[in-house]
Every structure is written in structure tokens, then in C-alpha cells.
Amino acid sequence: MMSGNYTTIDNQNVSGSVPAVSDPPGQVSVKFNDSTLQTFPPSGTQGKISGASGPPRDADDTFSKPVSGSSEAQQSSGWFKAFTVAAYQPYFDVDTSDVLERIKDSLLPFGGSFNEKTASNPDLYGPFWICTTLIFVAASIGTFVTYLAHKLQHKEWNYDINLVTWSAGVFYGYVLVVPLCLYIILKYFSAPSGLVQLFCLYGYSLFIFIPAMCLSVVPMEIFRWVITGVAGVMSALFVSLNLRNHIVAAGERWFLIVAGIFLLQLALSVVLKVYLFNVNV
Template sequence: MEESSYSNLSTSHLLGSVPAVVNEENKPSYEVPEANMQIFPPNNGSGGGGARGYQTLEAPTEEFEQQPPNNWKGVFSISSYTQYFNVDTDVVIYRLICSFYPNTGDFFSKIDANPDLYGLIWITTTLVFMLASFGNFATFLMQKHTDSTSSWSFDVGYINAAASGIYGYAFVVPMAFYFLLQYLGSNSNLVRFWCMWGYSLSIFIPTAFLLVIPIEILRWIIILVAGTASSCFVALNLRTYIEGTNDLTVMVVAAFLLQMALAIFIKAWFFA
């Protein structure tokens, strides 16, 4: 009895009940809007032809790629200097090789897109330790050659002399040329000068190996050849950089003589 009474209850008012079947004749009629395909401008690339299609995104031009980003955020911000260390091993090796060919005079054009300070710091630091260590070693060989019984001690002063001479030259001399050219009305860039002068010192790194040879006349020949190559690299690139402005030949000659003076300083102080 109870089950039959429950089955007679009306369920039309309950939520979730199954809706009645609607007759297909009473269905509301509506039309699906027709999709219109938008035709993009024709692609004039290498696809050729007059056929229409999607335009492809072209690669940026070479002039745009060569412009270095301006990320300067202040002198005391480390992120301001990261753009000058954005080089990989292949770039540094390529610039090192270019510094051994002084007759081209196009080093500034090769570093124009991305002048770096990594080469300056790495080359000068390596050269400081090379001069201090091999200078002491050359002194040891000369002393043992003249008097094998005398004692020998490492001269720590070589490190101070090498650091003062190499770091001072690599940072102060390009800065002096930069301010002098600015005063004379010629365009100059301090970072590019630091980069060029830094790579010009790379030839003295293998030269330090050869200067260990305990033959004085051979040492002078080696240092004069290396100094001439480094001086020509600086002078020719500086002449190309300031070419077309004023007659600044005296600046080129001064750069050549200063580079030769550094070479003689290396020989006279560390390999005497």
C-alpha cells in the first residue's frame, strides 16, 4: 500500500525532473550566421606569385642588430656594466686573434656592435701574473747561470710593479686619450678605447714565455718585435677611428710611442 501511494505523487514541481519531450514542430528556428574569412594582405616574400596568404615575420635588419642596448642604470649599479661583459669564448678568441694582425686597422668596426671590458680585465690580470712569475723565473735562471752557489729568493715586488704598471697603463692611457679627443672636438668612446687598448696587450702574454730565454740580445729582439706589433695595432686603429676629423697625427704618434715605452718597461724591469 505504501509503495503504491508513493508512486501516485505528482513530480512535475520537483527540480531536476526530466523535461517533457518537445515536439520538433514547436522548436524555435534560427539560422547560424555564416562565417566570413578575413583575407590577409599578400605575402611578398620569397613565396612569390600573386597568391594571398599570411605574412611572415621578417628578421630584424643588420643595422638594428648592431645597436647595443642602453641598459645604463647609474654608476653604482652593477647591472649597468653587465652589457660590457656580454661576450662568449668564440668572440673573445676572435678578437684576440685580430689583435695579432696590426696591419688591418679595422678593430673598431669589429667591436662596434658590442665593445667588451671582459678582454681588458682578463688580459691585464693574466699579464700581471705572467710578468711577476716569469720575471722571477728569468732572474733565477740568470743568477744560476752566473753563480750556481748563491741562494735565490722570490721577489714579491714584481707583483706590485706589474699590477701598478699594467693596470695603470690599460686604464689611464685610454682615458687620457678619450678626454683629450673630446677636448679637441673629435668623437670618441671610452669603452671602445678600453677594449682596443686591452686587446693590444695580449701579444705580451706569449712574449713573457719567450723572455725567459737567458740570452740578452735575443730578449731585446723579442720585446722590440712584440712592442712594434702592439704599437702598430694601437696606432693604425686609432688613426682609422679619428680619420676624417682634424689632423690628429700627433695623437697617433703619441699612442705608438707610449705602447713602445710599455714594451721597454716590461723588458727593463722584469727581464733585466
């Protein structure tokens, strides 16, 4: 029916689409050609817009970078990452129970499972504090014993600062240089091991020398040699047995490498006996 200038359509006659309505007299209808219509966004690539919903490439490059001053950490690339604190943060992510468990494993050298337990989470926290404790224990015990010796003999006593610097150079240097050299050797024989894991292994291997150094105050030379020998053998066994299964992959020369590791750890104990455990009262 007609009401003014509008036309109503019976809903019951509509099936899927609206039928064309004839133009009433006096009205002109405007028809749009379908070819002139355009869907948005375009499916084809035009300019910098690619795809139906992809942003421009320059926008990708711009907004993918962290904003200056934002909470997102700035990630360095290449060798510059080694000079950032964030690069070493995962290696200090351990709690007290982890450190105590690894110290206990270092006192049981025949287990040989230290590398497997620390393969997914080697730490540098324990090795750092073990070496630092050794330095202060060596300096404090040596200083205290020499102080008592001078007082008992009524002689003038002077503190020797070289004991601290010498022990710091020995412990820190050993834990850094020896694992690095071993890492290069293993890489040459196509049996590479993780560098941080080697630092972790050698750092915990020195813990046995802390109680040995405390027992060195006993004024008996034979007892000191026994203590030093036991500590050196346990430390050497701990390192060599944990690396043996891994070094076997190096080929027929694996025995020479393991023997060299064992003897080098024994040599460290002899050096400690001569220069640190040799306290005269």
C-alpha cells in the same frame, strides 16, 4: 493582445525601436529625463581622472616604480649607476669565440678593422683577463728564473713580492689611464670615441706581450731586445691603425695624435724590457 497586466508586441511590427505603449488603466508609468542620465566613464576631465580609460596620475607614479623585493631590477639614475654591477654587466656579455676572434685581430695589426667589429659590443672581459694574465706571467717567469739562477749558484733565494705589485700597477694603470687621457683629448678635438671601446682596444693590444714575455727566458740579451721590439711595434701598429681613421676627423693635427699613440705604446715595451724582460740566469 493583453494577458493580465502585460502587453505583448508582435515582432514583425518592430523596426529598429520599440514603439510607445499606452498605459493600461490603473497603472502609472515612470518617465526618466534624458538630461539626468550620465555616461561612464565621463569624457571630460573631472578630478584626477583624465580621459575615458586613463588611471589617476598618482596611480601612474606609484605603480611605475619597482616594488621592493620584486624580481624587477632597481635602476639607478645619474652617476650612482656607475657604482652598480648591472651597469657593467653588458660589457662582460661575450663568449669564448668572441674573445678568441678579437685576440686574433690584435695579432694582425694591419687589418685595422677591430674598432668596426667591436663598435656594437665592446667588452671589458678580455682586457681584464689579459692584464691579469700578464701580471701572473711576469711574476711567475721572473720568480722562476731568478730561483734557478740562485740555485745554480748555491745562493739563498728570497721571493720578491714587489714584482707582482709593480707589474699590476703597470698593466692595470696603463689600460685605465692612457685610454681615459686619450678620450679627453679626442673629445677636445671634437672627435670623441667611446671610452669603453678605448679600454677594449688597449686591453687587447697587450696580448702580444704574453708570448713575448714567455720567450724572454732565453738567456740572450739581443734576442730579448728583438722580441720586445717586435711585440712593441705590433702592439703600437694595432692601436694607431685602428684609431687613425677615427682621429682624422680631429683635423690637421690627427698625425701628431696618431704618432703620439704609436710612440707611447713603444715606450711601454721599452719599460717592460728594462724592468720585466731583463732576467739574468
